[in-house]
Amino acid sequence: MSEPYYAGSYWLSRPESDEACAHRAERFFHLLGHCDLAWTRWYEAADSFEQARKLQFATDAANFQKMFARKENHFGDRFSFHLWTGDNLDEWSSVDGNCGSSSLRVPSTCVLKPYDEGIPGERVLTTPVMTEVMRAMALAWDPEWGLATSEAHRDSVTERAKPGTFVGWVMYFSRLRGTVPPLPAPVRIEPVEDKGTLVILTPERFTASSPDHVALAARVHELLDRAGLLRPLQPWPAG
Numbered sequence: 001m002s003e004p005y006y007a008g009s010y011w012l013s014r015p016e017s018d019e020a021c022a023h024r025a026e027r028f029f030h031l032l033g034h035c036d037l038a039w040t041r042w043y044e045a046a047d048s049f050e051q052a053r054k055l056q057f058a059t060d061a062a063n064f065q066k067m068f069a070r071k072e073n074h075f076g077d078r079f080s081f082h083l084w085t086g087d088n089l090d091e092w093s094s095v096d097g098n099c100g101s102s103s104l105r106v107p108s109t110c111v112l113k114p115y116d117e118g119i120p121g122e123r124v125l126t127t128p129v130m131t132e133v134m135r136a137m138a139l140a141w142d143p144e145w146g147l148a149t150s151e152a153h154r155d156s157v158t159e160r161a162k163p164g165t166f167v168g169w170v171m172y173f174s175r176l177r178g179t180v181p182p183l184p185a186p187v188r189i190e191p192v193e194d195k196g197t198l199v200i201l202t203p204e205r206f207t208a209s210s211p212d213h214v215a216l217a218a219r220v221h222e223l224l225d226r227a228g229l230l231r232p233l234q235p236w237p238a239g
Contacts, residue, residue, distance in 0.1 A: 003207055005125060008111040009137040009146035009172065010163035013104050014236035021079045021099035022064035028110060028140035029059035032095075035132045038120045039093065042083040049089055057083055077101050078108075091118040099141070107163060107233055110141050112148075127170070127203055131190075134170045138192045144233050146172040152208035153217065164233050167221045169206035171199040173229055176237065181227045183220055199224075 016024075033040040042059055046052035057063065068079040078101040086092030097110040112133060115121040123129070130148040137146050149168025158166045164177075173180055174196040180189055188200040201220060206213050224230050 002116050002121065003209070004116055004151045005130075005149065005169075006111060006113055006151060007130060007133050007137065007146070007148035007170075008109060008163075009134075009141050009143035010107045010109050010233060011141070011143040011145075012107045012233040012235055013102055014100075014108065015077060015102040016100040018065055018068040018074075018079050018100065019061070022061040022068060024099060024140050024142075025064045025081065025097065026059060026061040028097075028136055029095075031136035031140060032112075032133065035129055035136060036120075036124050038115060038124065039085065042085050042095075045082055045084065052084070059083075078103070078106075086115070091115055091120055093120070093124075104235055108141075108143075110137055110143075112137075125205055127200060127205065130170050131198060131200055134172050134198055135192055138172050138174075138195055138198070142174070142195060143172065144174045144176060144236070150206060150208045153206070153214070156208060156214075157217070157221075162232055165230050167201070167217050167224060167230070169201055171201075173197050173199065176234075177229050177231075178227065180229065181223055183223060184216075187216070187220060 042057045043052050044055040044057050046055055067073050067081055073080050078098050080098040082096050084092060084094040093115045094113045099108050101108055114124050134146055134148050137143060145164040147168040148170040154161055154168065180197045180199060183189065186203055190198040192198055201216060202213060
């Protein structure tokens with residue numbers, strides 16, 4: 001069984017309208033489609049694979065607003081969505097998201113479960129693609145923090161996986177969290193416009209089974225923690 005991965009972005013207490021959230025979702029799926037062609041066609045969920053394949057979803061803002069108007073996608077000031085794609089039950093990918101909430105405890109999120117089997121998995125689970133996925137999340141959602149990483153590594157270094165407090169394969173830090181310090185090779189640091197910074201641990205796929213990868217992650221954790229960048233999410237600044 002292959003090592004499972006995910007990419008997620010997280011932010012806290014940023015009230016936004018359904019229209020604003022819909023435009024963010026539209027931009028994210030547009031950018032995601034440029035990361036790989038497998039992420040250009042999306043479907044809603046259903047009781048069976050055959051039924052779901054008939055529910056193709058156009059990822060434009062107007063369609064997301066219609067989705068957010070449904071009772072099951074609208075709770076208080078939180079708007080949510082779940083979409084998936086894939087040609088069979090063994091090779092699939094999904095995105096879950098929620099946006100708009102003023103909650104001080106429950107973060108807004110966008111979480112991609114990438115393909116991890118077959119040719120699509122081999123194609124997307126690479127450092128260049130996952131870096132662009134995190135860049136897409138940063139540009140579309142403007143989160144406080146995010147990462148793409150191995151679930152096995154995450155579970156080995158944290159018990160509760162609290163957003164903002166651990167490291168992974170590709171990380172994003174909003175400028176609101178502070179400045180990323182110099183980090184040891186082969187770690188790469190890239191700006192994301194004026195929004196924040198990407199930190200890419202390894203040029204190859206990061207795995208929990210590699211002692212070198214695990215040791216590098218531990219060293220980077222120490223340096224980022226010392227710089228004050230590893231901490232729980234904070235309420236979004238007003239204005």
